[in-house]
Amino acid sequence: xxxxxxxxxxxVLMVSSIYILVALGFALxxxxxxxxxxxxxxxxxxxxxxxxxxxxxxxxxxxxALPLTTFVTGLFGFLVEKFCFRxxxxxxxxxxxxxxxxxxxxxxxxxxxxxxxxxxxxxxxAGSIEVGSIMFGADRLVVLFIVCILLTALILLVRMTQIGxxxxxxxxxxxxxxxxxxxxxxxxxxxxxxxxxxxxxxxxLVGSVLVLHVSVADTILVRTIGVIILTGIGSxxxxxxxxxxxxxxxxxxxxxxPFVVSDPFGFALVVLILVLRPRGFFGHxx
Amino acid sequence: xxxxxxxNFSIVGLIVLLFxxxxxxxxxxxxxxxxxxxxxxxxxxxxxxxxxxxxSLGHAAFMAIGAYTSAILARSLHWTPWCTIPxxxxxxxxxxxxIGFPFSRLRAIYFSMASLFFGxxxxxxxxxxxxxxxxxxxxxxxxxxxxFTRQPYYYFFLVLTLLVLLVLYRIEHSxxxxxxKGVSQSYLAASSRGINEGGIRILASAIGSFFAGxxxxxYAHYAGFIAPPQFGVMTSILLVVYLIAGGKGHxxxxxxxxxxxxxxxxxxxGFQGYxxxxxxxxxxxVIFLMPEGMISLPGQIAxxxxxxxxxxxxxxxxx
Numbered sequence: 111x112x113x114x115x116x117x118x119x120x121x122v123l124m125v126s127s128i129y130i131l132v133a134l135g136f137a138l139x140x141x142x143x144x145x146x147x148x149x150x151x152x153x154x155x156x157x158x159x160x161x162x163x164x165x166x167x168x169x170x171x172x173x174x175a176l177p178l179t180t181f182v183t184g185l186f187g188f189l190v191e192k193f194c195f196r197x198x199x200x201x202x203x204x205x206x207x208x209x210x211x212x213x214x215x216x217x218x219x220x221x222x223x224x225x226x227x228x229x230x231x232x233x234x235x236a237g238s239i240e241v242g243s244i245m246f247g248a249d250r251l252v253v254l255f256i257v258c259i260l261l262t263a264l265i266l267l268v269r270m271t272q273i274g275x276x277x278x279x280x281x282x283x284x285x286x287x288x289x290x291x292x293x294x295x296x297x298x299x300x301x302x303x304x305x306x307x308x309x310x311x312x313x314x315l316v317g318s319v320l321v322l323h324v325s326v327a328d329t330i331l332v333r334t335i336g337v338i339i340l341t342g343i344g345s346x347x348x349x350x351x352x353x354x355x356x357x358x359x360x361x362x363x364x365x366x367x368p369f370v371v372s373d374p375f376g377f378a379l380v381v382l383i384l385v386l387r388p389r390g391f392f393g394h395x396x
Numbered sequence: 397x398x399x400x401x402x403x404n405f406s407i408v409g410l411i412v413l414l415f416x417x418x419x420x421x422x423x424x425x426x427x428x429x430x431x432x433x434x435x436x437x438x439x440x441x442x443x444x445x446x447x448x449x450x451x452s453l454g455h456a457a458f459m460a461i462g463a464y465t466s467a468i469l470a471r472s473l474h475w476t477p478w479c480t481i482p483x484x485x486x487x488x489x490x491x492x493x494x495i496g497f498p499f500s501r502l503r504a505i506y507f508s509m510a511s512l513f514f515g516x517x518x519x520x521x522x523x524x525x526x527x528x529x530x531x532x533x534x535x536x537x538x539x540x541x542x543x544f545t546r547q548p549y550y551y552f553f554l555v556l557t558l559l560v561l562l563v564l565y566r567i568e569h570s571x572x573x574x575x576x577k578g579v580s581q582s583y584l585a586a587s588s589r590g591i592n593e594g595g596i597r598i599l600a601s602a603i604g605s606f607f608a609g610x611x612x613x614x615y616a617h618y619a620g621f622i623a624p625p626q627f628g629v630m631t632s633i634l635l636v637v638y639l640i641a642g643g644k645g646h647x648x649x650x651x652x653x654x655x656x657x658x659x660x661x662x663x664x665x666g667f668q669g670y671x672x673x674x675x676x677x678x679x680x681x682v683i684f685l686m687p688e689g690m691i692s693l694p695g696q697i698a699x700x701x702x703x704x705x706x707x708x709x710x711x712x713x714x715x
Binding site for chain 1: 451498499501502505506509510512513514516517520521523524526531628629630633634636637640641644669670672673675676677679680682683684
């Protein structure tokens with residue numbers, strides 16, 4: 111019993127931490143640029159494949175591949191912001207069309223280069239940890255550890271540094287922020303680079319725990335938006351709660367209910383929360 | 397007046413051409429035309445929601461409800477598709493009214509998010525009753541409307557699409573349509589004039605969902621096979637893309653958007669794999685060059701010509 115609970119808790123924490131990591135990038139981009147980046151899931155998927163390429167095809171090993179993946183997807187995010195999203199900042203509909211064009215390009219690219227086969231990467235750390243009668247891979251704990259460090263660093267970046275304060279200021283009121291001498295373009299570039307870099311890194315981290323497939327793009331996108339809704343649109347500090355709720359729902363749901371029931375049930379819960387409390391747990395009315 | 401008659405004349409000419417289509421087109425092209433008709437219906441019905449200020453990101457779910465209702469009725473109870481297709485539409489409208497009461501409290505992006513998750517919920521709930529819905533692998537053996545050839549289907553979908561478009565056009569230009577637009581522009585001003593804002597929005601989504609349900613149901617009896625991913629998130633978002641890229645401010649916008657964007661991957665027949673890149677390229681070109689969508693292309697070309705002739709930039713967008 112105890113071992114089962116520990117195993118479940120590790121899974122819940124790992125899934126939640128990945129969700130939080132992806133949702134953080136999405137939420138940062140949304141609050142600073144008011145753009146729903148529907149391409150976020152596709153970038154996560156590409157991150158997984160880029161990491162696979164570096165780590166398996168080029169034989170660099172996971173510990174070199176992960177930073178490289180972050181850099182590549184971050185650079186991609188920087189370019190995307192500069193050439194695709196900057197003209198459509200604050201324009202929800204046009205930015206949506208742009209993001210869909212990106213999704214089409216990325217998914218078709220992945221389809222053509224990788225194909226429909228699922229890929230798996232070697233674990234970050236070999237071996238497994240035994241708690242009572244249940245065993246789980248040590249790499250899950252490593253993933254959890256990396257994500258926790260990254261999240262702490264990001265929260266410190268947003269809360270403590272000047273550029274983080276600039277992000278919050280733009281999220282609060284872009285016009286006033288630019289009057290105070292904040293360069294919105296530069297902050298947007300940084301935010302988009304960080305967001306896409308994190309999504310790519312999350313894709314790479316998950317690649318060693320789960321499988322890589324083109325279809326994960328949609329799955330993670332839906333989860334990310336779910337986390338954003340549960341947290342409250344526009345809130346960054348409360349993402350841990352939304353991520354934890356979504357991760358728990360996703361991990362424990364199939365454990366207690368058959369999969370076919372738990373999936374619609376979880377989405378219905380998200381809709382219910384949206385109807386009853388549109389602000390989510392921490393958000394503010396916009 | 398002259399200009400108006402000219403416009404009507406060209407529309408009539410286009411319809412006549414569409415009726416003559418099967419005489420020259422091969423079966424494969426007829427299939428493409430039928431798919432375009434279906435998506436034109438759904439994208440135009442999405443516009444009915446849009447003009448009432450509700451950008452639905454889950455509209456394909458109503459296609460799914462219509463398709464599954466009609467398919468299950470026809471398959472299990474052996475009713476004729478002619479009877480079950482309208483029932484599919486009615487089921488869609490009933491669901492839209494049912495969720496409309498809670499959803500009418502949500503505005504703008506909150507409505508979009510709620511409809512997105514409603515769409516995902518509908519897609520994933522196909523697994524709840526696998527014996528009825530066929531689960532995630534899809535529902536086979538749906539009774540068909542006509543046997544074998546595609547020509548009767550072509551005429552059926554052409555007439556159906558024209559009817560649906562006519563009804564939607566009349567609704568948009570009626571008093572109710574004006575009320576939709578009023579609610580969308582300022583719900584405060586609309587409700588201060590005695591308009592029941594929530595009721596109007598529920599009405600708009602019921603009308604839009606009804607026609608989406610009809611389209612979905614008739615698709616089910618054309619293809620003979622439906623599966624949840626056909627009505628998934630990406631279909632819903634693509635419908636919004638058809639609407640916005642075509643031109644959201646005009647009735648013909650979603651029609652033009654659907655025709656061009658749906659057919660672009662197929663124009664590149666020889667490069668099937670690379671064809672979606674072409675579609676994405678069209679999308680990017682549209683949002684960069686045509687701020688009001690593809691429908692504004694003639695005006696844009698005129699403005700570019702003026703720029704070339706006079707050598708200075710003439711502002712085009714009215715906003």
